[in-house]
Amino acid sequence: MLVDVYSQDGKKSGQVELPDSVFNVEPHEHAMYLAVKSYLAHQRQGTHKTKERWEVSGGGKKPWKQKGRGTARSGSSRSPVWVGGGTVFGPRPHKYRVELTKKMRRLARKSAFSLRARENAIIVVEDLNLSSIKTKQVAAILKNLGLSGEKVLQLVPTSNDTVLLSSRNIDKLTTMIADKVSAYHVLGSKKILLHRSAVDTIVHSFEG
Numbered sequence: 001m002l003v004d005v006y007s008q009d010g011k012k013s014g015q016v017e018l019p020d021s022v023f024n025v026e027p028h029e030h031a032m033y034l035a036v037k038s039y040l041a042h043q044r045q046g047t048h049k050t051k052e053r054w055e056v057s058g059g060g061k062k063p064w065k066q067k068g069r070g071t072a073r074s075g076s077s078r079s080p081v082w083v084g085g086g087t088v089f090g091p092r093p094h095k096y097r098v099e100l101t102k103k104m105r106r107l108a109r110k111s112a113f114s115l116r117a118r119e120n121a122i123i124v125v126e127d128l129n130l131s132s133i134k135t136k137q138v139a140a141i142l143k144n145l146g147l148s149g150e151k152v153l154q155l156v157p158t159s160n161d162t163v164l165l166s167s168r169n170i171d172k173l174t175t176m177i178a179d180k181v182s183a184y185h186v187l188g189s190k191k192i193l194l195h196r197s198a199v200d201t202i203v204h205s206f207e208g
Contacts (some may be wrong), residue, residue, distance in 0.1 A: 001117065005124045005196055010144030011089040016118060016124055016196055019203055027111040027118075035108030035183035046095050047187035053078050053086030105183075106206055113202070122192045123147070124199070127157070133165045142173070145193070153189035155181060157197035179205035 001024050007013040019022070059078030066073055080088045098107075116122050123145055130137055142148050155178040156163055167175040176185060178198035186192065 003117075003122065003124055005126060006145060007126050008128065008141045008144065010146070013126060015143050016199060018122070018124075018199060022110050022203055022206060023117045023122070024112050025107075025110045025114045027115045028107050029111075031104055031108040032111050032115075032183050032187060034098065034100055035105060036110075036187065038100050039182055039184040041096040041098045044096040048091040049093055050087040050090030052088075052090060053080065056086045064065045108183040109181075109186070110206070112183040113192075116186060116192050119135075121190065123182050124192055124194045124196055125172070127195045127197050128160075128163050130162045130166055133162055135166050138163070138166045138173075139170055142170070142193075147191055147193065151190045152193050153181070153185055153191070154193040154195075155202070156195050157201045178202045 001018040001020060002015050003018055004012050005014045005016050053076075057077045059076040063074050063077055064071075074082075076083065079085045113122075125141070125145065128138070128141070139148070142150075142152065149172065151172045151175070154163075154167060154173060154175040156175060157178055159177055164175055167173055174185065174189065178194075178201040
């Protein structure tokens with residue numbers, strides 16, 4: 001699949017091949033669903049906890065005598081029916097994990113990239129070589145490409161502090177290294193701003 005490559009001023013500077021093996025497969029909806037479900041599940045800490053009856057302090061003594069008061073019988077102030085008593089079947093700490101096979105994760109990522117490619121939502125730009133950390137420069141590039149105000153995922157080939165720091169304060173712009181991106185991030189953005197060198201990084205991430 002041939003797509004246009006744009007320079008930083010928004011003009012076409014050439015074309016690049018997006019391999020069909022990654023960017024032109026039949027999107028597998030269930031694989032993408034499982035990938036998103038797995039990602040969100042792994043964000044949960046699972047530290048929720050309430051005290052059960054045996055964990056509540058007090059309650060060692062019978063509050064009042066069994067008979068003769070004209071009230072309900074009670075054996076402990078730890079009872080769930082009492083204010084400050086223990087919780088019945090309350091939440092306990094546990095892990096939220098949805099494990100996926102390597103093959104399924106790769107299929108989900110390929111499906112997500114292919115879906116965005118079919119929507120013409122992948123914009124390839126020449127690699128950004130910024131001389132200094134300047135948010136204005138990245139904002140101007142987005143404006144030149146018609147991406148201002150859009151929810152954009154910027155994929156860079158390698159860790160580049162200058163680009164990362166220049167991009168982090170721009171609203172709705174997320175910057176990630178291309179081989180670290182998940183199906184969740186691809187599907188969660190309206191547009192993909194793909195650096196030209198990042199194409200090879202993505203392709204190599206599916207090898208091995």
